[in-house]
Amino acid sequence: MFIILGILAGYFDIAGSFSFTPDFLKREFSLGPDLQGGISLEYKADTSSIPDSERSDAMAGLRDIIENRVNLFGVSEPIIQVKKRGDEDRLIVELAGVFDIDNAIKIIGETPYLEFQTLKTGVTIEDLQKKQDAQDLAGVLNSFEATKLTGRFLQKARLEYDQTTLESTVGLDFNNEGRDLFAKITKDNIGKPVAIFLDGVSVSIPIVREEIKEGQAVISGNFSRTEAQKLVRNLNSGALPVPISLIKEETLGAYLGADTLSRMLRAGLYGLIGVALFLIFFYRLPGLIAVVALLIYTSLALTLFKLIPIYLTSAGIAGFILSIGMAVDANILIFERTKEELQKGKSLAIAVEEGFSRAWLSIRDSNASSLITSIILFYLGSQSVAGFALTLGLGIVLSMLSAITITRTFLRAVEFKENSLMRKLYGAS
Amino acid sequence: MGLVRIRKFSYIFSIILVAASIVSLAFYGLKFGIDFTGGSLIEAQFDPTGGGRPDINIVRQKMEALDFGQVVIQPAGEVGFSIRTRELSTDERQKITAELSGLGKIKDVSANTIGPTIGQELRSRSIWAMALVLIAIILYIAFAFRKVSRPISSWFYGIFAVVALFHDVFIPLGVFSLLGHFKGVEVDTLFVTAILTVLGFSVHDTIVVFDRIRENLTLAKPASPAGRKETFEETVGKSLNQTITRSINTSLTVLIVLTALFFLGAEATKYFALALIIGIVAGTYSSIFIASPLLVTWNNYREKKI
Numbered sequence: 001m002f003i004i005l006g007i008l009a010g011y012f013d014i015a016g017s018f019s020f021t022p023d024f025l026k027r028e029f030s031l032g033p034d035l036q037g038g039i040s041l042e043y044k045a046d047t048s049s050i051p052d053s054e055r056s057d058a059m060a061g062l063r064d065i066i067e068n069r070v071n072l073f074g075v076s077e078p079i080i081q082v083k084k085r086g087d088e089d090r091l092i093v094e095l096a097g098v099f100d101i102d103n104a105i106k107i108i109g110e111t112p113y114l115e116f117q118t119l120k121t122g123v124t125i126e127d128l129q130k131k132q133d134a135q136d137l138a139g140v141l142n143s144f145e146a147t148k149l150t151g152r153f154l155q156k157a158r159l160e161y162d163q164t165t166l167e168s169t170v171g172l173d174f175n176n177e178g179r180d181l182f183a184k185i186t187k188d189n190i191g192k193p194v195a196i197f198l199d200g201v202s203v204s205i206p207i208v209r210e211e212i213k214e215g216q217a218v219i220s221g222n223f224s225r226t227e228a229q230k231l232v233r234n235l236n237s238g239a240l241p242v243p244i245s246l247i248k249e250e251t252l253g254a255y256l257g258a259d260t261l262s263r264m265l266r267a268g269l270y271g272l273i274g275v276a277l278f279l280i281f282f283y284r285l286p287g288l289i290a291v292v293a294l295l296i297y298t299s300l301a302l303t304l305f306k307l308i309p310i311y312l313t314s315a316g317i318a319g320f321i322l323s324i325g326m327a328v329d330a331n332i333l334i335f336e337r338t339k340e341e342l343q344k345g346k347s348l349a350i351a352v353e354e355g356f357s358r359a360w361l362s363i364r365d366s367n368a369s370s371l372i373t374s375i376i377l378f379y380l381g382s383q384s385v386a387g388f389a390l391t392l393g394l395g396i397v398l399s400m401l402s403a404i405t406i407t408r409t410f411l412r413a414v415e416f417k418e419n420s421l422m423r424k425l426y427g428a429s
Numbered sequence: 430m431g432l433v434r435i436r437k438f439s440y441i442f443s444i445i446l447v448a449a450s451i452v453s454l455a456f457y458g459l460k461f462g463i464d465f466t467g468g469s470l471i472e473a474q475f476d477p478t479g480g481g482r483p484d485i486n487i488v489r490q491k492m493e494a495l496d497f498g499q500v501v502i503q504p505a506g507e508v509g510f511s512i513r514t515r516e517l518s519t520d521e522r523q524k525i526t527a528e529l530s531g532l533g534k535i536k537d538v539s540a541n542t543i544g545p546t547i548g549q550e551l552r553s554r555s556i557w558a559m560a561l562v563l564i565a566i567i568l569y570i571a572f573a574f575r576k577v578s579r580p581i582s583s584w585f586y587g588i589f590a591v592v593a594l595f596h597d598v599f600i601p602l603g604v605f606s607l608l609g610h611f612k613g614v615e616v617d618t619l620f621v622t623a624i625l626t627v628l629g630f631s632v633h634d635t636i637v638v639f640d641r642i643r644e645n646l647t648l649a650k651p652a653s654p655a656g657r658k659e660t661f662e663e664t665v666g667k668s669l670n671q672t673i674t675r676s677i678n679t680s681l682t683v684l685i686v687l688t689a690l691f692f693l694g695a696e697a698t699k700y701f702a703l704a705l706i707i708g709i710v711a712g713t714y715s716s717i718f719i720a721s722p723l724l725v726t727w728n729n730y731r732e733k734k735i
Contacts, residue, residue, distance in 0.1 A: 034697065037537075042547070085550055101540070105519060247544035249519075253537025255474060260695035267694035271686030278682060315619060318698045321690055322626065322705070325683035326633075332682070333637070336675040362640045365573050366633035372565045373629030377622065380558040385622045392626070 029306055031096060032079075032313035032387070033250070035264070037257030038096035039104050042248035045082075045089040049146045050242065058241045059089050061152050065238030066093060069111055070104075079311060091244060101251045112231065113240040114151035116185060116217075117144035117195045117202075128193060132205075140202060144195050147185055151239020153178025157232045162220060168228035169220040170235070179215025187211040198231075200243065264317040271321055272298065275328055283335050289410045290331040297327055297402040301395060310394075316387035323395020326370065330403030333359040352411050360404070367400050433666040436722035443596055443719055446711075450603020453610075459602070460609030462617035465552055467545035469517040473529050474509040474537040482508050483532040491528045497521060503613070506696070508536070516542055555621040562625055566632050567591055573636070574643060580661050580728050589727070590635045593720035597631045597712040598624055601704050614700055623704035630683070631712025634676055635720045641668035642721065662725045669721055680713040 033040050045062060047055050059082040070078045070093060079094040098104060119128065123143045131139035155178070158171040174182055185194060186208045195205045196219050204219050223231065276294070279287035301320065305312060338355030346354065374396065377389035463470050475482040485502060488510055492500045497514050505511040512525065526538055570587035601624065608614035645664045659667075684706060691702035 044546070102519060102523065248542065248547050250539075250541040252539040253474065255537040256472070256539055260697060263693060263695045264698070267690045267692075268686075270693055271689035274685040274689060275682050278678075278685060282678065314695050314697050315622070315701075318690060318694070318701060321686050321694075322683070325686040326630075328682040329633075329679040332675055332678050336672075336678075340671065358644075361644075362637045365636045365640060368573075369566055369569055369632045369636060370629040372569060373562050373625055376558055376561050376565065377625055380554050380561070381618070381622065385618055388619075388622050 029302075030309045030311045031261065032311055032316070033094055033096045033252055033257065034314050034384075035257055035261040035312060035317075036096050037099060037252050037254035038094065039098050039101050040095075040248075040250040041093045041101075041105065041108070041246060043091040043093070043108075043244040044247050045091055046243045046245070047089045055089065058152060059091075061241040062091060062244070065111060065240060066091060066108060068238045069108055070095065089242075097254075099251065099254065101249060105246065105249065109246075110234055111238060111240050112151065112234045113197075113199050113243045114154065114235065115197045116147050116149040116182070117197055118147055118185060118189055119143060119192055120145045125192065128205075137201075140195075140205075141200075144197075144202070147181070149174075149178060149181045149185060150241050151235065152241030153181060154235060154239050157235035159228055159232045160218065167220060168223045168225045169218050170223070170228055170231050172217045172219065172235075174215040174217070176215075179213070182215055182217065183211055183213045260314050264314055264321075268317065268321050268324070272324060275324065279328065279331070283332075286331075286335045286338070286411065290328065290335070290407060293331065293402050293406040293410065294324065294327060296406055297399055298324065300402070301398050304394065304398070305391070310390060311387065312391075313384055313387045315384040316391045319388040319390070319392035320395055323392050323399060326367075326396060327399030327402060329366070330359075330363045330400060331407055333362050334403065334407065356404070356408055363400065363403065367396050371396050433662055433669065433722050433725055436718070436726065439718035439722065443715065446603075447596055447599045450599045450606075453603045453606045454599075457606045457610035459606050459616045460613065462615035463513065463541065463543050463548075464617045465548045467516050467543050467548040469514045469522060469540065469542045470511060471514075471522065471525055471541075472505055472509055472511045472539045473526070473535050474506065476534040476536040477508050481533070482510060485510070487532060488512075488529070491532065492525070495521075495524055495528065497525075516544060551618055555618070558621070558625060559628075562628050563591060563594065566594070566628070570632075570636065570639070574639065576643075581724065581731065585724065585727060586639050589720050589723040590632055590639070592723060593635055593712075593715040594628055594631060596715045596719060597627055597708055600711040601627065601707040604707050605700075605704065608700075619698065619701040620704050623701050623708065626705060627708030627712055630709055631716060634680070634712055634716040637675065638668060638672050638716055638721050641672050642724070644668075645671075661728045665721050665725050669717060673717060676713055676717060680709055683709055 032038075045059065047058060050058050063080050063082050067078065067080045070080065079092070079096075081092045083090045083092060093104075093108065095104060119125075120143060128140065128143050131143065153174050154172060155175040156173040158173070160169045160171040161167070162169050189208045190210060191208065193205045193207050195202045196217070197203070198219075206220075219231075272294070276291045279290050279294075281287070283290065301323070304310070305320075310316065334355050336355075337359045338351050341351035341354045341358075342348070371393060374389040374393035378386050378393065381389055482504075485504060489500075489502055492502060492512065497517065499515070501513040503511050503513075510529075514525075517525070522540055522542065526535075526540075529535060529538075567587040567590070570590050571583050574583035574586045576583075605614060605616055605620065609616065642665055645659075645668050687702045687706045687709070691699060691706065694702060
């Protein structure tokens, strides 16, 4: 049964290379930018003005909006993640197969950040008027404080014209939540100014005349027609719920990526062959069984990587290759123990059973400690380290299962003919 | 039995190695990559059919003319250069690639820019991860061996396992400080990962030996057939002999895959594999020659006191 499972999994791993494979079985591995070339960007999100309870919502909104933007590239699988690093919220964008980093930064950077601000308490309209007359931009900026209403609650933006001045303006439609927020802001600020900030600059500071319940607003900021059009387009493809700034950028050329991938695959293959030869040479029949178990383990693990899917990077593959080495350990522990029991003069069948039961404690304890390490690495490590920890951890769990189920079943299935040849094959001197 | 007897030599050997590593660390330190320091790294591969890469001195002149502060230029692979600078803005980076494409046909450009906050954050996270792993390991061993308290308490198993771990970590650190000084090899996040993996692996190894000691201790409790109870030293020696083949074979299989990774794997994971190789050799050595003999030394010292 395990053999069939293993062959099926193995077939699935390389299904794409056969022409007779039905489409639903064809799934590619998801490869990181370091294996096929591409771009990786990390942004810091300024969530300081958002209450803790709403942070994860805002970050999820940010993720969706950037995803919308990034889809402009037509990348098949953009990876966009939000992560918490200590107190900071981060946004990670990985675009495999995209090489024009400047364009990518520009497209993401054009996502507007729209917010509505009200006068700080204690600041009068006259104070503001003086600062505006003096063209004191920083002073104007400092007179306002943030409200909850940001581009996050925007449903749609429209290009409009002011009937009297014939100027191009941008009409905003809020969603239900935004409509309520806007109604409250306007109700509380009748006769006072409400500033509309775009990317940190106030574009328009109208005075509220009455409560606006319909959830509609207009930005009139002396736009030219093209400026207004562009703003509408950018707002419609998503306004940022929080401001972001770029803190890390990486590009890898296609050539280097492909080279890395082929080298990692070659290293994995030769490593596996080396281990197989070593096992067969040293442990004879059980060694051969272990190799079969190891092959099944490898194809199962690769299937798992495809199905979850796990995003493979060079560090991730290194973790997997290391887990192959570790997977062998459980087998070696069992074989050594079996050999010992044989040397004590026990029969083959009993020696195999004893070998398993006695080796189990060591297998459990030693794998538990490696698993602890990978869990800590997964949670604390950077992007690439987490990838390493994930494949290593999965590998450890899977290899433990493969050793105690697959190897055991095989060893039992092999007929225990009690003769000197068989004993020799099991390594009893 | 011999393995425990020669413990004085193995202690001295290890002390010399660890001391040498510490001296090298103190004098040369480690060469940190941009992961930790922040900065920009640009790697350009020139097309071999389009005349290959230009002369390094010309590249150096061009880069100095841009006046971006200290710039380190090194050949990378057969047809490329790697250029390391302070943290560059997008415009500044474009200027460098523009200069390079003026010098020859570029096939491939890779660039990394890492802000200083990330470097800071990575450093503190690495230290946290390291400390957490060590604490988790001591706790786990003390827990797993809680039933063993004679002749020495289970806490000492944990503590000696960690002593062996320090040994296993200092040796690769020492080697990399030498490599950094003489060959310019940098320490990056993957190196930290390697060290942490060594911690996991080496404790894995030590636990297997301790496990055998635990088993043999329970077996040895009734008087042995010879009518004399096995001494602790004998039990440890026996356990080591019983597990040494397994320790060496397991390490060998892992070393086989790591060697493949070192020689055949990607440039990015080459030194990662090397750090693992050194750490795992040190770890296998220490679990046989350091951790378990320390149990005996401690027990003898304790008995003398009584």
